[in-house]
Amino acid sequence: MSLLTRRLGVSGIAALLTFASVLGTPTAAEAQRVHRSIFFAETPFGSLAWIDSARKRATARTKLMVQDLTTENCIVLPGTGVQWFMINHRDDELEGEVGYFAVRVLYRFESATPVPDRRTGIHLQRNANWFSSDGKQTVNEYERDSPQIPLSLQDFLSLHDPNVPDAPNLSKLEAAVGTWHMKPEMDANSSWSDRYLYGPMLRAYFDSLTDAMSARLLRFTVTSNNTSSNPVLFWLDPRGARSALILIDAPTLRYDGSRRVYEVFFTDGCKDQ
Numbered sequence: 487m488s489l490l491t492r493r494l495g496v497s498g499i500a501a502l503l504t505f506a507s508v509l510g511t512p513t514a515a516e517a518q519r520v521h522r523s524i525f526f527a528e529t530p531f532g533s534l535a536w537i538d539s540a541r542k543r544a545t546a547r548t549k550l551m552v553q554d555l556t557t558e559n560c561i562v563l564p565g566t567g568v569q570w571f572m573i574n575h576r577d578d579e580l581e582g583e584v585g586y587f588a589v590r591v592l593y594r595f596e597s598a599t600p601v602p603d604r605r606t607g608i609h610l611q612r613n614a615n616w617f618s619s620d621g622k623q624t625v626n627e628y629e630r631d632s633p634q635i636p637l638s639l640q641d642f643l644s645l646h647d648p649n650v651p652d653a654p655n656l657s658k659l660e661a662a663v664g665t666w667h668m669k670p671e672m673d674a675n676s677s678w679s680d681r682y683l684y685g686p687m688l689r690a691y692f693d694s695l696t697d698a699m700s701a702r703l704l705r706f707t708v709t710s711n712n713t714s715s716n717p718v719l720f721w722l723d724p725r726g727a728r729s730a731l732i733l734i735d736a737p738t739l740r741y742d743g744s745r746r747v748y749e750v751f752f753t754d755g756c757k758d759q
Contacts, residue, residue: 518554523712526576529556532587532734532746536563537570537719546570546719555748565724565753573704573718573734581710585738586670586703588683589720592691593698593727607632608642609700611720616668616705619676630663632698637662639699646685670705670738677703680737691731698725708739724752 520528525535535552539545552572555561563569573587612628637645645655656667656678667678684701706718722730734746 518557519551520554521550522552522572522717525552525554525572526574526709526714527712529554529574531574531577531580532736533574534732534734534746534748535572535574536561536750537572540570541568543570543719543721546572546721547717555750558748561748561750563724563750563752565726568721568723569750570719570721571732573706573720575706575708575714575718576710576712577708577739578710580708580739583708583739584671584674584705585708585736586677586705587718588677588680588733588735588737589702589704590684590688590733591700591702591722592688592696592731592733593700593725594729594731595697595727606697607699608635608637608639609698610635610663610666610702611700612666612668612703613705616670616703617672617674618665618668621672623672624665624668628664628666630666635663639696642699643685643688646681646683648682648685666703668703674738680735683735683737687733687735691733698727727752 522535525533529535533554533556535554535556537546537549537552540549573589575587608630609632610628610630614625614627616624618624635642642659644650645659647655659666667676667681669676688699700722702720704718704720707716722732724730729749729751732746732748732750734748
């Protein structure tokens with residue numbers, strides 16, 4: 487894969503949002519800063535908020551004020567350091583149902599800027615309390631980064647194609663990365679059943695393969711409250727990229743409006759947007 491191929495070709499696909507600023511390039515800090523109870527109450531299921539000044543999960547988990555990104559057109563974040571986000575998992579009609587968010591982060595680099603090998607490749611993560619095929623609960627989180635994943639992005643996408651034989655591809659994936667796909671509930675289907683989200687669905691968002699991708703499986707229980715004792719959190723590392731496309735789906739909840747697409751820029755990357 488060429489290190490000079492950086493464009494994802496998302497123009498006309500990403501459902502980017504609205505923002506106005508008269509002081510030059512806007513930043514996420516200029517977005518609507520709200521108490522997270524307001525974010526839960528007033529934004530749709532699956533919406534995204536940025537948690538500024540959080541470098542660790544414990545800090546992100548307890549932060550009460552968040553930056554609501556629901557009405558952003560140009561989201562600019564710091565270009566260095568881990569950035570934490572919160573996904574709204576509130577819905578009155580689905581309270582108590584267990585599901586998961588399929589989160590994919592595709593990094594966009596400048597087209598002619600070489601990227602160090604340590605910044606490229608695949609990162610996979612799954613939060614805790616999933617279930618294996620035999621119903622055994624796995625309480626530990628899962629995480630693998632590109633040095634531990636002997637797959638190209640092309641291989642990863644191909645293995646997640648639902649139109650090819652099922653068992654051989656799952657066996658090949660597990661041989662390469664271990665058990666990543668699991669069941670959010672004992673009697674539920676495995677996330678492998680929705681593998682199109684990590685295969686053909688991703689292909690729709692770029693013309694050429696990006697050099698870096700992070701894919702997450704985030705289990706949650708739907709709440710009808712405006713607060714959550716177990717918020718759905720994830721992080722990303724800017725990796726020296728110009729921007730990152732964030733795709734969010736909740737495939738198990740029969741919720742047609744759960745798909746969200748955001749593009750976040752780093753430092754001043756969206757001046758020309």
